[in-house]
Amino acid sequence: MGDKTRFARAVGVVIAVAAGSAATALWVVIAADPQTSAFLPSKALVLGTFPVLYDMHVPAPRVLLAAIALAVLFAAGVALMELRVSNGARRSSNPMVTPLSPKVVMAPTRGIFSGPVTVTVLIPAHNEEASLPVTLASLLTQSHRPERVIVVADNCTDGTVAVARQSGVEVFESVLNTAKKAGALNQALKEVLPGQGANDIVMIMDADTALDDGFLEHAVARFTSDRALMSVGGLFYGEEGFGILGQLQRNEYVRYSREIARRRGRVFVLTGTASMFRPAALRAVAENRGVTIPGAHGDVYDTVALTEDNELTIALKSLGALMTSPAQCTVVTELMPTFGSLWNQRLRWQRGALENIGAYGVTPATSRYWAQQLGIGYSVIALTTFMLLMAVTVAAVNNWIWFPFWQGIGAIFIAERVISVWKGGWRARLLAVVLLPELLFDIFLNIVYVKGIIDITLGRKAAWTHLTHANPTPSELVAQ
16 A cells, blocks of 8 residues: 555646656757757848848758657557457456456346436536526526436535425435535435436536537437446536636537547547436446456445546546547536636646545556646646747747747647637637647646645645536526
């Protein structure tokens, strides 16, 4: 146990050292470039009047090849590693190691009809009186209505319970729970899971989320057609409002959904906004806690984890579960209205992600998550270095010099930013083409990343924060 704790504490250092080593390797290649002679800029007149200085210098081929090779090798390595892990889980027939692999879960049910798929929805809620009505409305108006809806009220001091009962849904109130959302869900699942059949589905969604119509219909169809499928996760988009900060978050979520679509639905995180599970999958997680995966035996959710949805995803992958996030299963989720609340949210996410891979160690199931953290660490170094070099350059030169090669690279970068948020509408595209606000937003997230590494390395206690929602007016409820 002591070794695991020390490794979990050192995970930030491991990531930082590995990312720094990759950046240093590229820097050594660039520094070894023999073309050290100065290049004098050329002068041209724009429209025959305005003088412009430009430099046609291009980095040496060896430098370009080194940068391209590093990027390609990293991307290809991650893709091949993830494919190998996925194929290994699909082919596994060892119930002791991967009890949720397709071959294992299909064996006892082959040729047996367990009845139509039913859906039981659990909605963990802590003082969600304001947002709960919209969430329930989006559920109860689905083309495929859930059979049961249970609001898991956790230490509520507002009208959450009354709102739930007025809507005609069931209420489960947690008892002496001190483990936040994960603890409340564990209590509710211990009551619900024993009554779930082989073809029943448990859905868990946040109380500040609204399902798009057709979510349940499509998800149920996927579960019906594929009995080996253990979970379906939703793709989330940001709610409207909150100015530029809101649009920055919406752009981020649109890009995430696009990435999942390009991965053909392969799940990275079964988001807490809305995810569906076969009871067998949740039971297997509870049975293996404290045995092959971290956590207290008998609990579905690890109450120690800051990001319980990310941890549950890793747990299911470690047990060989097949899961997907279809493009048709979308939800609208809350955004952080201020930089302070965004800081708290992202620091919890980042700290939780680091703690999760630290708890599981380096395994086939966590390899993709380690690669992601290394990639983020490398991007932090690259963006910080770029911004510092730009600042030094601006301070050091008397005249602005244009570099067509780097302008071309920048144009490609901006085009990618715009294309990747195209589905977000004209405001998303406009913000992307301006570029500077998104660069500043990236710097903000990089600072959060560094803070997370520092905190976990120093063993600082992590905080779990809750965003308080304002009560909407009747007109806002109608609009939503």
